[in-house]
Amino acid sequence: MTHDDTLPADDLNEQMRFRLQKRAALLDAGTQPYPVRPDRSHSLMEVREQFAELATGESSGKYAAVVGRVVFIRNSGKLCFATLQEGDGTRLQVMLSLAEIGADRLADWKAHVDLGDHVQVHGEVISSRRGELSVMADSWTMASKALRPLPTLHAGVNEETRVRQRYVDLMVREEARQMVRTRAAITRTVRETLNRHDYIEVETPVLQLVHGGATARPFDTHLNAFDQKMTLRIALELYLKRAVVGGIDRVYEIGRIFRNEGVDSTHSPEFTMLECYEAYADQFVMADRMKEIILACADLLGSRTIETAKGTIDLDGDWAWLGVYPGLSSAVGQEVTPDTPVEDLRSIADRHEVSLDPAWGAEKMVLELFSEIVEPTLIQPTFVYDYPPSAQPLARPHRENPQLIEAWDLIIGGMERGTAFSELIDPVIQRERLTEQSRQAAAGDDEAMQLDEDFLRALEYGAPPMGGIGLGIDRLVMLFTNVGIRESILFPILKPEGGQ
Structure with a gap:
């Protein structure tokens, strides 16, 4: 007997008709199916x-x-x-x-x-x-009484059915059930690691008046009770920072995030994020926290070595640190600095067949070149740091170089797994950054942040110096299981069947 996704419609309807007859026969006999x-x-x-x-x-x-x-x-x-x-x-x-x-x-x-x-x-x-x-x-x-036929155990289900009818996949494939257990174990380990450092887990609003905490296009909705336009959150950051201002010195949340963007093997419009913030910490303290979390997950799963199509990833030992500008310079064979003219950056892009938007400034071009040329080559754990300011409007200026910010992305297996900042707490500079973001939004940038007056008011009460982490739970699961994001999420967002 085969599953309905491989059966002609007539055969499926016939099998379901027989099963409905059996259901009726049970009822006629006084037996509850x-x-x-x-x-x-x-x-x-x-x-x-x-x-x-x-x-x-x-x-x-x-x-x-x-x-x-x-x-x-x-x-x-x-x-x-x-x-x-x-x-x-x-x-x-x-x-x-x-x-x-x-x-x-x-x-x-x-x-x-x-x-x-x-x-x-x-x-x-x-x-x-x-x-x-x-x-x-x-x-x-x-x-x-089941009314639809199941797949035979040896035949299984195809990849499309695995994600579209996950309940069928779970019935017949041990690997699918193990994925659920693995994800739960990883999430539990993340919590246990933070709890050992006296972090407090909280919940923050999903419905928000102002979207912020990341540069991403939000989902819009409407709150009828207030006749108010709302958005689904695109990050956890701004409310967690409010909690730190209020005296919750170590705080975290593992929650669902919604970004109205593209869908591919590494991106989903609905995904799960860990964000944590620690008073009196900086990006280097948070790097230690990130490494501890990932190693704890590796130890839980039994190995600090991960075999991938791109090579063996070794989580043991020192994790590299690579500056954005030195890393790009080495990859393209010429020096790139914050002062490199855009004409030179376009020339580099042409040589490496990287597409750049003519409207982009130099900082955005550098980020795109690094993402396309350097990032895919970083297989071993690497903290990419010393970004230009436009990369992260919520990160503080670099303590030594005003042309940079204190932020890093962790790249493992050629993919970003998480990010962290020495957080910007100066309300004057933060207002300038968010004002610039709001100008970009007014000019048509759907991903720019909005000006959040309440968040700025919180900073004006005096936020302690702090470090923060953002870690994608889905991408953490992907790292340890070698699957795409659709496999790592139990019920992923999919294009409707038949154009519905």
Whole structure:
């Protein structure tokens, strides 16, 4: 039996028609195909653990009521076999014999049970003649009738179905279930690492009057109660900084972020971000925090070495630091500085086949050249730092060079995984930066930040010096699992089927 994404519509409709008939037959017989709560004395895992020592062909003399999804079925004469599966992927064989359950119930089983159904089976726990731990049924009931056919276990599902019908993927593929467990473990480890440093986890608004904290295009919505235009947040930053101003010296949030931008193998319009802020810290303290978080996740998963298509990533040892301008200079074979004319930058772009918008200034051009030429080559963990000011309007000016800011991006495997700043706390400079951003927005830049007067008011009360981190949870999962962003998110945003 194959899954509906590979079946012609007529075949699918025919199979569903047969299953609907079986549902109707159960109801006509006074049997509920979707009972409220089937009896269960043991999970499948508990049966496996408690009766693991049964010898081949041995009967335990003990009984269990188990429930699971039918993922394999073989009906033959007077003895039927089925494999049940529960949520964690544990499987257990059940056997139904004419002698134990009688002709009527055996016939009902053959007539009504299909792959994908959830069934309850009660009986003695035995080891079959082939040594397979089993429940020899003395009764069974339907727990939930599946109306759509499932894929065969050996065939699986194609990549499109994996992300579009994740529930099917989870049913049949252990790797899909393991991805969910891995992501949960990574997120838990991030929290535990920050909690050890006395960080406090908080929640901040998703609906916001002013979008800020990043340069990104927001999703717009409307709050009817106030007749007010609102946006979904594009970052966690500004409210977390308000908390630090108020005296929560170490604060973090792991939350959903929404950016109305492109969709590809590394970007999703809805994703999960960690942001944390620490009073009296700077970008170098936050680099230590970032490294500790990532190494803790690596240790949880059992290895600090990651094999990828781009090469082996070794998380042990020192992580490199690379300045934006020196890194670009080395890659293109000529010196690039904050004073390099735009004509020279365009010439570099032409030689390296990098497309630049004619309206961009020199700083934006440098960022694009670095992103296209240098970043993909950085396979080992590298903190890219000493950015031009326009890269991060919320980072403080460099303590030594006013043409730079104190910010870094962590590149691993040729991809940005996280970022951090020595945070800008001077309300005068911050107002200048946000005012410039608002001018860009008024000129048609959909990604520019807006002027947030309440955030500026908070800074005017006196914010302590602080460092901050932004770390994409999805990209952290991608690093350790070698999958694209659609695989790392349980239910990713997808283009509607059939143009709906």
